Amino acid sequence: MKSSIKTTAIWIALSMLMLVLWIVGLIIGNILFPSDLMKASNGSGDDGLPIMLLICGLNTAAIMYFIHRTHRWGWHLVFTLALVFFSIQYFMSQIETLWFNDSLKMELNSIWALVAGGAISSTLFSVLAVWTTGNFKKEEQLASKGEMMPFSNTLTMTALMAIVIWPLIYFLAGYFIAWQFEEVRIYYSGSSEKASFLFMMKENIASHLYSFQVLRGILWTLIALLVFRSIKGKWVGKGIVLALLLSIVGCGQLLLPNPIMPEPVRLAHLLETSLSGVVLGMVMAWLFTSTSPKKAVEPLA
Structure with missing residues (x-):
């Protein structure tokens, strides 16, 4: 019971942190590559924030499951998680955006801002996720x-x-x-x-x-x-x-x-x-x- 409550509390905390880091990453990315990205992100209407929270909750659950199943630990796990997270959510999607951009008509600076901001947010989140779940301390348990x-x-x-x-x-x-x-x-x-x-x-x-x-x-x-x-x-x-x-x-x-x-x-x-x-x-x-x-x-x- 205590374990379930602890896991749920970690999931909620990390979901909120992901939302904050998502926004921070967008802001920093937009500073590095000035564009209309933030204006576009704010165009989701009144339902935007709840949907963003839902997305962050789902993402966090999938990432926590990955952490639960991994044998890696510490900074090795941080590097692995950050690379997987960034590659799947940002890099692979944005190279396809570039291919179909004749139809999408997304300005290039917005794409670079997403990639740069995603690299920052995924790295910071990976550090916090590994630390919060206690996987900086499990070397002896995760040696396989x-x-x-x-x-x-x-x-x-x-x-x-x-x-x-x-x-x-x-x-x-x-x-x-x-x-x-x-x-x-x-x-x-x-x-x-x-x-x-x-x-x-x-x-x-x-x-x-x-x-x-x-x-x-x-x-x-x-x-x-x-x-x-x-x-x-x-x-x-x-x-x-x-x-x-x-x-x-x-x-x-x-x-x-x-x-x-x-x-x-x-x-x-x-x-x-x-x-x-x-x-x-x-x-x-x-x-x-x-x-x-x-x-x-x-x-x-």
Whole structure:
């Protein structure tokens, strides 16, 4: 009972701290790269603050679960958590913003401000999260290490994830979820016409979007490897950790209304990216565990 109360109190405190650091990061980022970012952030209406609190609460829960499952501790854990947090929530999303910016029409300084502010807020939050949860003091309890795949297996799986599996998940989710919304088709193409999946894939290859997603697939794989090397347990548990990080930390900000995307487009992307994040996390965990030195997928139990 005491443990549950303590965990809940830590979750509430860290959620509030995340909100404060989110705002502080936006302010500092906007100072470094002057833009209309703060004005856009304030355009969420009266529901903006409660939604931001909800996002911070969800993010904090996912991060605390990662901390609970990790064998890392101290500054090693701070570095790992900050890198995972920043990469998933800020870096990976903003490089895609740059690719689609012809449609999004977001000023470049706003993108750099988000990245700079995100680096600051994610680093500060990671320090506070590790300290608050007591993981600066657990060296003797967290001495075990995750399994390391042979280097050749790592290269093979990275190539498979980047060239085949991630693009397949990305384009299937994009077409059969987001592209089914007429508003999404109009927003990105200027037309409500719904072409076939095969035709769209030809367009994606011709426009080099497929090549861009191969690059993102490599980055997603590196992030996943960092997560898997940081936590204990069987493939299902590892998959749940990564799925929560990708679907909540990576997509949670789409819960917040913004002036960049019309409401139907934002909600379509929220559904698309959160579901594909869960699928990606579980598939990666199964594949990487199946190629571990044990050469077999561990049982669920």
